[in-house]
Amino acid sequence: xxxxxxxxSEKEKKxxxxxxxxxxxxxxxxxxxxxxxxxxxxxxxxGDREEGKSECDENFSRKLMFENAPEKNKDFIIGEKxxx
Amino acid sequence: MVVAGKxxxxxxxIEKNNKKGKKINAILEVNPNVLKEGGKGKLAGKIIVVxxxxxxxxxxxxxxxxxxxxxxxxxxxTVIEKIKDEGGxxxxxxxxxxxxxxxxxxTSAFGPTKNxxxxxxxxxxxxxxxxxxxxxxxCDMALGSDTGGSIRNPASHCGVVGIKPTYSSVSxxxxxxxxxxxxxxxxxxxxxxxxxxxxxxIRGKDExxxxxxxxxxxxxxxxxxxxxxxxxxxxxxxxxxxxxxELIDRKISEASEKYGWKVKKIKLDNLDLAIATYYLLxxxxxxxxxxxxxxxxxxxxxxxxxxxxxxxxxxGGSEISKAEHHxxxxxxxxxxxxLIADEFEKTFKKVDCIISPTVPxxxxxxxxxxxxxxxxxxxxxxxxxxxxGNCAISIPIGKVEDVPVGMQIICDKFQEQKMxxxxxxxxxx
Numbered sequence: 001x002x003x004x005x006x007x008x009s010e011k012e013k014k015x016x017x018x019x020x021x022x023x024x025x026x027x028x029x030x031x032x033x034x035x036x037x038x039x040x041x042x043x044x045x046x047g048d049r050e051e052g053k054s055e056c057d058e059n060f061s062r063k064l065m066f067e068n069a070p071e072k073n074k075d076f077i078i079g080e081k082x083x084x
Numbered sequence: 085m086v087v088a089g090k091x092x093x094x095x096x097x098i099e100k101n102n103k104k105g106k107k108i109n110a111i112l113e114v115n116p117n118v119l120k121e122g123g124k125g126k127l128a129g130k131i132i133v134v135x136x137x138x139x140x141x142x143x144x145x146x147x148x149x150x151x152x153x154x155x156x157x158x159x160x161x162t163v164i165e166k167i168k169d170e171g172g173x174x175x176x177x178x179x180x181x182x183x184x185x186x187x188x189x190x191t192s193a194f195g196p197t198k199n200x201x202x203x204x205x206x207x208x209x210x211x212x213x214x215x216x217x218x219x220x221x222x223c224d225m226a227l228g229s230d231t232g233g234s235i236r237n238p239a240s241h242c243g244v245v246g247i248k249p250t251y252s253s254v255s256x257x258x259x260x261x262x263x264x265x266x267x268x269x270x271x272x273x274x275x276x277x278x279x280x281x282x283x284x285x286i287r288g289k290d291e292x293x294x295x296x297x298x299x300x301x302x303x304x305x306x307x308x309x310x311x312x313x314x315x316x317x318x319x320x321x322x323x324x325x326x327x328x329x330e331l332i333d334r335k336i337s338e339a340s341e342k343y344g345w346k347v348k349k350i351k352l353d354n355l356d357l358a359i360a361t362y363y364l365l366x367x368x369x370x371x372x373x374x375x376x377x378x379x380x381x382x383x384x385x386x387x388x389x390x391x392x393x394x395x396x397x398x399x400g401g402s403e404i405s406k407a408e409h410h411x412x413x414x415x416x417x418x419x420x421x422x423l424i425a426d427e428f429e430k431t432f433k434k435v436d437c438i439i440s441p442t443v444p445x446x447x448x449x450x451x452x453x454x455x456x457x458x459x460x461x462x463x464x465x466x467x468x469x470x471x472x473g474n475c476a477i478s479i480p481i482g483k484v485e486d487v488p489v490g491m492q493i494i495c496d497k498f499q500e501q502k503m504x505x506x507x508x509x510x511x512x513x
Contacts, residue, residue, distance in 0.1 A: 002451050003190040003459060005182060005391035013399070016392060020400025023456060024367060027360035028404075028412050034357070037419040057159050057292070061141060064158035068382040079380050 087122065087129040087173070094131055094175060098222050109197050110207075110216035112136055113144050114176040125170030126285055130278075132167060133217040133226040136177040137184055138269065139258040140164050147260050148180045148192035150389040151377050161258020162293070163227060163269055163286040170285050175223050178213030182394050184234055184262040185370070186210050187462040188448070191393045196450050201243050201488050205447045208238030208462070210262075214272045215242040225273040225282050231262045232362050233442075233466025235270045236478035240442035240490025243480040245279045245507075246272045248466075250497045251473035253299040254283075255290030263369040266362070266470045276479065276508045280307050283500065299498050310343050310512075311505045317350035317435030321465065323444045331482045331489050332441055338513050350431055350438065354424050355468060359460055361424065362467040364404070364417035371401025396456075421471045428472040432496040437506055440465050442478040442490035465492060475500050477507050 008016070071078040095114070102111045111133065115121070122128070134140055137147045139157035141164075146152045160168070167174065181191040189212025190196040197212040199205040200220040207216045211228030215238035218226050228235040230248035239246025248270045261267055269286065273279035280302055289298040316336060323329040340347050374394075379385035387398065404413040431438065444464055448454055469476040474497055478490040491510065495503035 001455070002453050003186065003188055003393060004196060004451055005191050005193045008390070008392055008395055012392070013395060016396050017399040017403065019456070020367070020396045021403045024364065024400050024404045024413060027364050028416055030360040031357060031364070031416045031420050032412070034416075034420055034423060037422050059141065059159055059165075061158040064142070064156050065382075068155050068158065070379065070382070077381055 090129070091118065091131055091173065091175070094222055097220070098176070101220060102222065106200070106203060107198060108200055108216055108220050109195050110179055110213040110220060110222060111176045112146060112179050112194055112213065115143060115174050118173055118175050122173045123171040126281065127167060127170040127172030129171070130225060130282070131173050131175050131223045132282070133176055133178045133214055133223040134164065134174055135180050135211050135214050135226070135228045137180060137229055137260040138163065138227055139260070140174055140177065143177050145177070145260060146194070147184070148182045148194060149394070150193045151383045151386050153193070155382050159258065162255035162290045164258065166286050172285070178211070178217055178226060180213055181210035182391050183260070183370070183374070184210040184229055184231060185393045185397055187233065187237055187459055189216070189238060190450060191391055193391055198450065199241055199447060202486055204449050205487065206241065206450055208241035208443070208447060210234040211272065212238050215239050215244055215246065218242070218244045218272050218274060225271060225278050228270055228272055229259055229262070230268050230270050230470065231266045231366065232470050233463045235272060236442050236466050236476060236490065236492060237462060239272055239478045241447045241488060243488030244272055244274060245276055245480070246270065246478045247279050247283055248469060248476050249283060249287065249500060250299065250475040251470070252295045252297045253498065253500070254286050255288070255293040255296045257290055257292035261373045263366040264373060265365065265369060268470070276504060276511050277304070277307065279477070280304055280504045300501065302501055302504070306501065307504045307508050309505060310509045311502060312344070314343070314345040314437070314506065315435045316340070316345050316347045317431065317438045318347060319438055319440035319465070320349045320351045321355065321440060321444070323441055325445055325484065327484045328441045328444065328446070328489050331484070332439065332491055335481045335491060335510060335513065336439060339510050342513065343509060348435065350435060352427055352431065352468070354420070354427050357420050358424060358467045358471060359464055361417050361420040361471060362463065363460060364413050365421065367397050367401035368405055368414045370397045371405060374398055424468055425472040428468070428474060428496070436495070436502060438494040440492050442466065442492040446484060446487050469494050473497055475503055477503055479507050479511055481510070
């Protein structure tokens with residue numbers, strides 16, 4: 001196969017899904033041989049951000065944000081128009 | 085006046101060879117305001133291209149995808165603010181593999197980027213446009229992102245310098261993510277000194293990126309000093325193309341003789357787990373990260389317009405996330421990641437750096453048919469540093485059949501100063 005971008009058909013999507021699962025299964029199989037690993041939880045410690053210290057981005061452009069939105073009203077972006 | 089002249093010459097070169105002429109296709113958008121921007125500071129006079137997955141206010145952060153084809157960044161990433169504060173000029177946005185998902189520069193929805201060194205070959209990816217732009221003389225330097233080798237791999241194929249900084253040492257605020265536990269913004273430049281200069285500007289803790297940490301300021305003058313008493317670890321790995329390893333061995337032998345460095349072969353037992361570990365983590369994190377592209381607030385729904393490689397990661401990530409209750413995928417990936425990181429930590433007690441080819445093979449022709457596993461194998465020697473969080477650099481060391489070859493130098497976390505000194509010393513030979 002080549003890796004050039006192209007529009008993907010529904011049929012190709014199904015093939016890609018199968019192929020992806022098969023690759024992941026082969027990778028999982030490869031790793032299944034590793035034994036016990038000591039503590040592997042991410043230690044955060046000093047990297048933690050203190051509550052209340054986060055900053056707002058004053059340069060954020062509300063105008064550009066609205067221009068990016070596909071559906072909007074006067075001062076809000078419409079998230080979903082269908083019923084839940 | 086000198087800067088204006090240089091800028092105009094770069095703009096002329098882009099006009100001549102980006103979409104026309106050689107059709108490098110490295111630049112997706114030229115900054116229409118570039119002639120009015122710039123200022124004083126460490127980067128005054130430096131002209132910079134930015135990968136299109138980094139937000140530059142007012143420019144298109146398309147991520148090389150139809151999903152964000154019409155998305156205009158409403159804010160500046162922290163790295164962009166820092167560049168602007170130091171007088172750097174952003175000339176435009178670079179092409180890249182779609183959502184940074186690729187190792188070849190072929191998966192962009194806006195067409196593949198060509199390798200300026202050999203036009204019918206891939207430039208490498210995913211920061212294909214960033215590296216090709218520097219190599220094609222469209223700019224002085226560039227920003228890219230490196231999740232599994234996305235800066236070092238194209239830097240190697242295009243014959244330029246690329247740095248993946250230590251994980252968490254450069255803010256990712258404003259980076260459109262591929263895999264949050266591995267992504268790192270880094271730099272591409274024509275030489276080690278320029279790469280160090282840009283890295284020094286963008287590094288540092290940022291409250292807007294929760295994982296970011298402070299790191300030591302770089303001493304740019306000291307980078308010119310030859311480091312003494314260095315123990316170089318040469319990675320014991322069977323490279324597909326022997327000519328690549330021969331170039332590395334020759335260069336190290338010269339460095340060792342000239343600078344008195346000790347050289348020893350080292351083996352990383354878990355190296356062959358890296359690709360499997362990396363892709364298990366990336367598929368899941370990418371699937372999770374792309375849930376925001378639902379077509380409601382901006383852009384198109386990703387599943388409707390993405391290309392095959394992005395869909396492979398999303399659909400695969402979705403499938404294995406559903407099956408994760410068995411702990412067979414992501415959990416396993418995290419375990420292996422820890423193993424790999426521990427092995428690096430132990431190794432760096434014995435050596436100052438680990439040297440290997442950046443990529444174990446030469447680039448293929450654009451559009452050539454290769455298997456998925458072959459494509460993923462481009463990342464064999466670059467993914468381990470992302471999994472361990474180390475810093476790494478690729479520097480050009482020669483050519484095989486006119487194709488540039490890069491040497492990768494990996495150092496322990498936050499050892500950028502040492503890594504840059506070693507790289508500069510090798511560059512001088």
